Amino acid sequence: MVIVLAHTIASAYLYIRNPDRFGLHRTDTRVESGDSPSTCSSCCKQSHYNSSLSENFYNEEAYLPLLEAKTIPELRLAIRNAISSIVSQLDHVVVYLKNPTTGIVEADGGKTIPSDGLLWHVFHQENVSVTECPSTLLDPLSDCLGLSEEEQENHSVICIPVPGKSEEGSIGIIAASFENGISVNVHDSRFEYLKKQTSVCYQLIKSSTNTRRKSVCESDSHIESLIGLCGELYDQDAASLQIKVIKYLQQRTQAQSAFLLLVVPDTQELFCQVVGSKVLQEEFRFPGQTSCFAPALERKKPISLDDLPKDKRQELHDIAGTNINSFLCVPVRRKGGEDLIALACVLNKKGSERFCGDDAQAIRKCFQYTATVLTSTLAFQNERKLKNQTQALLHVARKLFTRLDDLTKLLREIMQEARNLTQAERCSVFLIDEDELVAKVFDGISAGEQQIEQEIILPKTQGIAGHVATSGQLLNIKDAYSHPLFYRGIDDSTGFRTRNILCFPIKNEDEMVLGVAQLCNKKTGPCFTQFDEDIASAFAVYCCISISHSLMYQKMIDAQSRNSLINELMMYHMKVTDEEVTYLDVDIKSVYDIHPDFDQFSYAPRTLAEEETPGACMSMFEDLGFISKWRIKKDCLIRFVLMVKRGYRNPPYHNWMHAYSVAHFCYLLIKNLKLEEIVGDIQVFALFVSCLCHDIDHRGTTNSFQVESQSVLAALYSSEGSVMERHHFAQSMCILNTEGCNIFENLSSMHYTQVLDLMREIILATDLAHHLRILKSLKEIANNGYNTESSRDVKLLLCLSMTSCDLSDQTKNWKNTKHIASLVYQEFFSQGDLEKALGQNPLEMMDRDRACIPDLQISFLDNIALPVYEVLAKTFPRLQEVLQNVLENRSRWEKIGQVLKLRRGNSSQQLTVEQIIALDSDSEEFEALKQANAVNGR
Template identity: 35%
Template sequence: MDWLRGLAIDEVWRAPDLSSLVAQQSPSASDCSAPADPAMTPVDSESRLRDSESTSRLPPDVERAEVEAWLDDHPDFTKDFFMRKATRQMIDAWLLSHAITQSLQESCLHRHATSVPGSRVTSGSVTPVRKISAHEFERGGTLKPIVSTVDGSPTFLTAPAPEPAGAGRRQRCRPRAELQLLDEKELIFELVKDICNDLDVCSLCHKILQSVSALTNADRCSLFLVRGEKESNTRHLVAQLFDVSSHSKLEETKRELRMPWGAGIAGFVAERGQTVNVADVYQDPRFNQDVDASTGYRTHSLLCMPIKDSSGEVLGVAQAVNKQGGSRFSAADEEVFASYLQFCGIGLRNAQLYERSQLENKRNEVLLDLARIIFEEQSTIERVVQRILLHALSFLQCQRCQVMLVDESCQGTFSRVFDIEADDLAAEDLESRTVPHEGRFPVNVGISGRVATTGRALNLADVYESPLFDRSVDEGSSLRHQSVLCLPIISPANRTIGVIQLVNKFGGMPFTKNDENFLEAFGIFCGISITNTHMYQKATTAVAKQEVTMEVLSYHATAPLEEAQRLQKSPVPSARCFNLDSFAFDDELLTDDDTLRACMRMFLDCGLLERFRIDQLVFCRWLVSVKKNYRAVIYHNWRHAFNVCQMMYTILKKAQWWGRLGDLECLGLLMACLCHDLDHRGTNNSFQAKVSSPLAQLYGTSTMERHHFDRCVMILNTQGVQILNNLRPEEYSRLVKVVESAILSTDLAIYFKKRGRFFQLLETGAFDWQQESCRDLLRGMLMTACDVAAIAKPWPIQRRVAKLVASEFFEQGDIEKNQLHIKPMEMMDREKKDRLPDMQVDFIDSICMPVYKAVASLSPALEPLVDAVEHNRRQWEQLSRTPSPPRQRTQ
C-alpha cells in the first residue's frame, strides 16, 4: 500500500475539500444509520470530518501523515479512489519500481541501483518490467513451441489444456503419528486421495515424502524431479524438496539443488531406472559425500527408487535416508516403497500437466501483455525497438539485449543497432535513449550475420567454442560474452529485416528451449511492429504531403483578392439587360466577366446575400474561385455551368417555386448548378473506370459527380471564400446536403433511378410539397432539366451546343480507340458522326422529353420548354432523313 498512499495523497491534496471526497464515497446520514467506521461513534465521525475540513488546505508536508493515516483507516475508499483516479503512468511506475528481480539487483550492485525509479516513467515511452520472468517457466520443463503453423501461417493460438479433475482442491495432511496408526492399505488409500485432490507439485511432493517416511520408518526423505528434455540431452535432476522430516514444514524444505544427469546415487537411479538399497553409503563409490559435508548431516543407509509414470518414463527419484531401528531398509520397505511410487508417478504426472496448463495461461498473458506494450507505441522505430529491448531484457533475464536492423537500401549491412544492458535499467537517460549506439557493419560477419543471412536461430552455450565469434569484441570491455541466443526478425512478408540477440543469461546458465520459444515470439512481434511502424511513418508522410498539396491547391485554386475586389466594384446590370429570365437566353456574346456579373445579379435579385448574411466581397471571391476551378475543356466548362445556373434561376422565377422550396433550398440549387461540373476532365465516368484513374479508385460510383461535390466543399472551406460562415449549424448542414444531392443527381444513372418514383407520384397525384422526399425528387429532376437545357434552346443555339458536346465526346472516343485500343461507344465514335441526328432524337426521347413534361405538369409556366424540345426534335428528325453528301476520297 506504500505506493498507493503516495499516489493517492497528491490527488487528495489537489481536491478543494477532503470532506467532499469522503462524502462521495461514504453513505449519507439519510441512507445509513450506522457510522462508516464501526469503531467510531457518529459524533467522533462528524468531529473527524470537521477536523479534516479545517486542515484540508494545510500544506502537504504538515498534514501528509494524517492523510496517509486516514487512507489506512479507509481501505475501501483507498481502493475505489485508485480504481477511479489511477492513470496508466501510475501503474507503469508501480510495475517498474516493484518488478526488478533479485538476480537483476545483484547484477546491478556496482551501480548501487536496486530498483528503477518510477518518477521518470511516461506511458508510451518506457516498458514496464514484468514481475514474471522466463525462469518461472523452467519449472514445468520445456513447453510446446509458442509459434505454431496453421495453413502455412504462424500463429500464437494453442488449444487449451484440459484442467485435471480436482484442480485447486487441497486436503488436510495428516500428522505422522496419525499416519503410523494406519495399516498399509489405509495409507495407500490416503495417499491416493492426496494424489487426486492436490495438484500443486511442491505440496504434493511434501505429502509424498512424509508418507514415505511413515511407511518405511525413515529418518528423512528427499525427492528429485527430472527437468530438461531427453531429445536435446538437457536432462538433469532438481531437488524439489530436501531433507523432509516428520516435523518439517513445506516452506522449510523447498530447495532448488541442481544435479547433473547420472551423477551420484540419485543420478544413477534416474539414468538406469533401477532401485539402489545401500546399508553404508560411504562404501558406495557412487555416493556424493559433498552433500553431507555441506549440510552437516551424516547419511548411513539409503533407499533410492525411481518414480515412473504409466508409460515407464522416469519422472523423478525418491530417497529414504537412515532407517530407524535398523542398518538398512528391508525388502518389505522396498516392496511398499515401489507400490507406493507407482501412485506417485501418476500423481506427479497429473501435477506436472496441471502446472503446464497454468504456465500456458501465464504465457498467454505474457503474449497479450507484449502485444499491448508493443502496439501502443508506433510513432517511431526507435521507440518501438526500445520497448521491445526493455521487455525482453527484464523477462528473459539476461545481461544484454540487442536488435540489429538490416539496411533497406542495400540489404548487405546492419544500418541501425540498438543495445541495452541490465545496468542501463537504472540509467538516468534510459527514457530518452532512442538513438542507435553503433554504426553500419556487414551482415555476413559473426553470429548475428550468420542468423541474418540464413534466417536460422543460433543458441550457443559458450561462444568461445564457436568459430563465428570474434573474441576481439571482449577486449577492453567489462562485458565478457559467454552464452548467446540470436534469432532472425521476420517481417509479415516473410523477409528477414534484422536479428534480435540475447547475451549472457543470469546465473551462468545457457539459454533454454523456453527462452528460444519466447524470443521467437518477441521476434515475430518485433517484425510486425517494425513493419507497422514503417507503414505508419509512410502514412504520416503521405498525410503531410497531402496537406501540403491541398494547401498549395487551395492557394492556386482560390482567386486572388484583387480579382474579387475588381468584380465587386464593377457595375452589375439588371436581369432584363442580360435577358436572364428567358428560356431563350444565349451567352455567346457575353464575356467571362459578364458571366460573373450575371451570376451576381441572379443571387442579388433573389436576396440571398442579404438573407444569409453573405459578405459581398467574399461572395465575389467565391464566384471567381468557382470559375477558376473549371478546366478549359470543349463543353463541360465554366460557360456550361453558368448556363445551367441561368436555367435554374429562370425556372424558379417562372414557376414561382421560390416560396414553395424556400430560400435555403433555392440557394443550394443555384450553388449546385455553378459547381456541378467542377474540375471536369472532358471524360465521363465510364472512361475513368476503364483507365482505373485515381478518381475511379477513390469513388466507387458516380465518380465525377462525387469529385465535383468534393471540390465544391473544398472551395467552401477555403479561407477567404467561406460564404456560408454566417449560417447556423443546422442551416449549414441542411444546405450542404441539398448541394450534395443536387450535384449527384446530374449523374444519369441516378436520374434513371429517381425518375420512376417521381413520375409515379405525379401520375397518382401523391406529390406533396410538404414532404422532403418529394422535394428532393423534384430538385433532382430540375438539375437534370437544367443540365440538358441546351436541348430546349432555340434551334441555332441547340445545334451549336450539340456540336460542342459531340466534339468533346469524339475526343474521348479517340483516346479510347488510339491509346486504350478499345471500341468506343457509338456516340463517341468519330466515324459515326453522321448518325448524330439519330442519336439526338434518341437522346430527346429517352432523357429530355420525359423530364420536361414531368416538371411542366407541376407548372404551366414551364410548357415553353416542352414546346422547344418538340421543335428541336423535329429538326433533328428532319436532318436524320436528309441523306448526307458523299465523302470525298482523299488522294
C-alpha cells in the same frame, strides 16, 4: 501347480492315516511269477476284494474335482457332485461349509444353517446320522433339502458332519435324502473318505484365502493411500500438486527426499520446480540429453546411482541440495503414449542401502493415477501463463503504437519491453538499411530516460545479428563465448560479460527481414528457454507492425508536407489577384442588362461570352437575394466565383461553361418556380452553389474509366462509389477553405453545417447511377403530390432539380443542342481512344468507329433525359415548355437518323461528329436524298 501340490498333500495325509488301505492298490506279483493254484485262488479272492473296493469305495475320479476347487462355492459344488457319484440313490443334496472369513456356516445362495433341528444337532455331535425325514413342522431340514410333502413321507435323510482341526470342531455338514427301503450304512467307509477329503481341501482353500486376504489388505492399504492422494490433487497450481505427489512417493518408497523433473517434449529440456516440500524460487532448467539423466530419457527405463557417470553426479547434488547415498529415477510416460512427461526421482532410502524393484513399481503405480492430473494441470498452467503473456503483449502493443510518431522513442520502448518480457539484462535493436545494420539506440533504456543518440553501424553479414538478418532464423545461444559468431571485443572493452544470447528477426508478412533484436543474459535462469523463444517470436510480430507503421507514418508525414507545399504552390498560382477582384468589383449588372430574356427557359446561356460569365454569376447571386440574405461580402463572392472558374479544366464538355449553364438553369427554377417557398431558403442556396461547383476538376472521363485505369482518384474514392462526384465535392471544400473564398463564413453554425451536408448530397446526386436508383421514388412524388413537411421529399426534389439542371442543355434550342452533342461526343471519343490504347474495348458511345450518334442520342433522351423532365413537368406544370423542347429535339435526332439511312450504305462511319450533326432535316442534302429515293422507289 497349486492343484498338483494340493493333490500330493491330500494323498500323503490319507496315506499316513491308513497305509494299509492305500497298499491295496499294489499288484500281487505272485500271479505273475506262476505260483501254485491254491496260491492263485487266494490271490484271486484278494484281487476280487481289491476290485470291489476300487469300484465301490474309492472311485477316486469322483473326488478329483474337490482337489481342483479354489473357492468355497466351488468346493460345495464338487462335494455335491462327488456324493451323488459314489451313492447314486441320493436325490436331494445340500452342503453347508463355514465361511473362512466370517465363520458363518452357509450353503449356496448365502443360506445359513438352521439354528435348531437335526442339521444343527448333527453338526455339533460330529457323527453321521441316518433317520426318517422329519416333518417340516418339526424340523427345517426338509425345506433345506427342498423336499415336497409327498417326498417327506417316503424319504429318509443322511447327515454327514465334516470335521475340522481338533480345536475348531466341525467345519460343515452334508445332508442328502433317499427313498425309504434303500439301505445306507452310516459307517460306510466312503463317507469317511469324503469327510477327510473335504476337510483337507477346505483347509487348503482357507489357507490360500488368508494369504490372499493378507496380500489384499496390504494392497488395499496402498490403494487407499493412492486414492487419498488422488482426492487431494485438486490444485490448479502445478507446484502444489508436485508437493503432494512427492510426499506420497517419499512415504511409499521410504525415501528421505524426492523431486520431479518435468520434460519439455520438443527439446527434451528438463526443469524442476519442487524438491521435497520446498518450492524453488526459480525453476531449475537444463538440457536433458547432455545431463546425467540422459540414460533415463533415451532408454525410458529406471536408473539408479550406479548408472550415473561419476563426473556428472554433481548435477544431481545441485538439484537435491544434499549428499546422495541411494537414488532411483523412474521415467513417467504419458498415458496412452510413449512420450515422457517427467522423471520421478527418489533419494536416500531409509533403512536400506538401495531402492528395489518394488519401489519402481510403486512409483509407476502412482503415476498411473496421477499423471493425467499432473499433465492437465501443467497444460492449464502453461495456458494461464500464455494468457498472461498474451495480455502482456497486448499491453506492449498498446504502448508501442503510441510511439509511432518517433522511431527513436519506439525503438527504445521495444528494447525495454523485450527485456521485461524475457527477463534479459540487455537488448539491442538493429534496423536493416541496404547492406548495413543500423542501431540508433544500442542498449535500450526506457523511453522516458535521456540519452545521447548515436548510431552504431555494422555490416549486414557480420556477427550473430548479421547471421539472423541474412538467414531470417531465430538463434538461441546458451554459451556465447563458445559460439563462433560471437565477437568478444565489445565485452573486453566494456567489461560486460555476455553469458547467453537470444537473437530474433523482425519480419514483415512477406518474410522480409526489417531488423534484428538481440537479447543478452537471462536474469532468471542459466539461459533463454523455449518459452522465451515463443514470446520473442510473438513479440517480433508487434515490433514489425509498429516499426513498419512508424516508417510508413514518417513517409506519410513527409508526403503530406510535400503535398502541402505543392498545394500551397498550386493555390498560389490559382489565387485570384487583386486586379481581377477590382475588375469585377463594380456595380453588379441586372440580369436584364445581360439579356432581356435572361430569366426565361428559352434563353440559351451559352450565347454569353465566357469572360462575361463570372459577372453573370454575380448578377444571379444578387437577383436571387443570396448576397443580402446570407451576408456575402462582395470581394469574397468575386474570389469564390473566379476560383471555381479556375478549378475547372478544359475538356470539350465538362468545363466552366457547362457549370455556368447548369447554374443558370438552377437560377431559372428558383426564379420561376419560387423554389425557396417549396424546399427552403438554405436549400436553394446550397443547390445554386452546388450547381456552380458540381464538376470542378472534371477530367473528361467517366467513373468506370477511373476505376478500370486504377487512377489516383479511384484509389481515394472507389470504395465509396461515385468517384468523380466525391472528388468534385472535395475540391469545392478546398476552395471554400481558401482564404478569402468562403462565402458561407457569415452563416450560423447550424446553417453552415447544413449547407455543407446539402452540397455533399446534391453533388453526389449528379451521378446518374444515383438518379436511376431514386427515379421510382421521384415518380411516386409526381403522382401522389409533394409533401413540404417531409425531409425525404425535400432531398428527393433537390436531387431531381440538380439532375434537371445538369441535363439542361437538352432543353434549349436545336442549335444549342447540336453544339452540345458535338462537345459531348468529342469527349466520349477521346476516352474511347484512351481505352483502346490500354487494350480495352470501349462502349459503343465511346467508340468513334462504332457509334451511331442519332440512335445514341435518342436512347439517351428516352431513358435518361425525358423521364427527368416528365417527372419535373408533372410536379411543376409551369415546366411543360421545357418538356416540349426536349421532345422537339428528339424529333430532330430522328430526322437525322433518317437522313443517315437515306445515304448510300446506311453508314455514318466515314463522317465526323460535326458532319453527322450537320445532317439537319432542313438541309438541301436531306431534300435531295428524299427526292432521289422517291424516284428509285425507296
